[in-house]
Amino acid sequence: MALKSLVLVCILAAVGAAWIPVGEAQLGGIGSLLNLISIGGKLFCTLNGNMGVNGTATPVFPNAGLQLLCGAGNVISSATTNSAGEFSMLLDPLQFLLSSLLTNCNLAVNTPLSTCNSDLPSSGNLLSPLKLGGKTLQGLLSITNLIPSGFTLLPSP
Numbered sequence: 001m002a003l004k005s006l007v008l009v010c011i012l013a014a015v016g017a018a019w020i021p022v023g024e025a026q027l028g029g030i031g032s033l034l035n036l037i038s039i040g041g042k043l044f045c046t047l048n049g050n051m052g053v054n055g056t057a058t059p060v061f062p063n064a065g066l067q068l069l070c071g072a073g074n075v076i077s078s079a080t081t082n083s084a085g086e087f088s089m090l091l092d093p094l095q096f097l098l099s100s101l102l103t104n105c106n107l108a109v110n111t112p113l114s115t116c117n118s119d120l121p122s123s124g125n126l127l128s129p130l131k132l133g134g135k136t137l138q139g140l141l142s143i144t145n146l147i148p149s150g151f152t153l154l155p156s157p
Contacts, residue, residue, distance in 0.1 A: 037096065039068060039107070039130065039146045040088035043081050045116035049109060049126045049151030060085025061109075061116045070105040098144060102130055107148050126151040 043049050043061040051058045066087050068077040076096070079087040091101070107128045113120035128148035136143040 034140045034142060035093045036141065036143045037091040037093050037098065037101065037146060038088060038136075038143050039077070039091065039101075040086070041147045043085045043087065043109065043126075043151075045085075045113070045120070047113070047120065047153050049128070049148070059116065061111075061113075064109050064111040064116070067108045067110055068105055069108050070100070076105065093144070101146060102132065105130060107151075109151070113153070121153070123156040124153050125156070127154050128152070 043064055043066070044051050045059045045061040049061070060081070060083075062081055062083045062085055064081045064085075064087075066079050066081070066089075067075050068089060068091075070076050077089045077091060079089045081087045107130065109126035112122045113124070113126070114122035128151040130146045131149040133145040133147035136145060
């Protein structure tokens with residue numbers, strides 16, 4: 001009985017030691033489990049979805065639908081802006097390569113601009129490639145932040 005208890009204590013100690021924080025290079029395959037990719041930003045109610053020249057007087061685009069489109073237009077994720085025009089999408093880096101997201105994917109706004117301002121076009125879509133916005137560390141979790149690099153209005157076909 002004492003031998004079984006000793007073996008159990010040794011196993012528990014070994015498992016517990018595996019969870020002690022170490023550098024990501026030392027984590028090997030487990031390191032990728034402690035990562036996330038976050039795509040987010042703020043969408044403004046303008047022809048290019050960006051803040052206008054007058055800065056804070058630029059209205060935001062609330063309740064706008066956004067889609068992450070990759071490859072031949074495959075919808076990977078979607079989100080809706082909040083009342084402040086902000087949106088966020090979380091992706092699992094085990095399913096998506098960062099390099100592929102940066103080169104083969106775009107954010108598309110599928111809500112007509114006329115929804116937020118009747119003077120803006122009711123057809124066409126805002127589209128933006130992605131760029132690296134930095135990294136955030138929260139404990140052992142590493143979050144790679146991607147942001148729109150700049151929306152442009154594409155006319156409807």
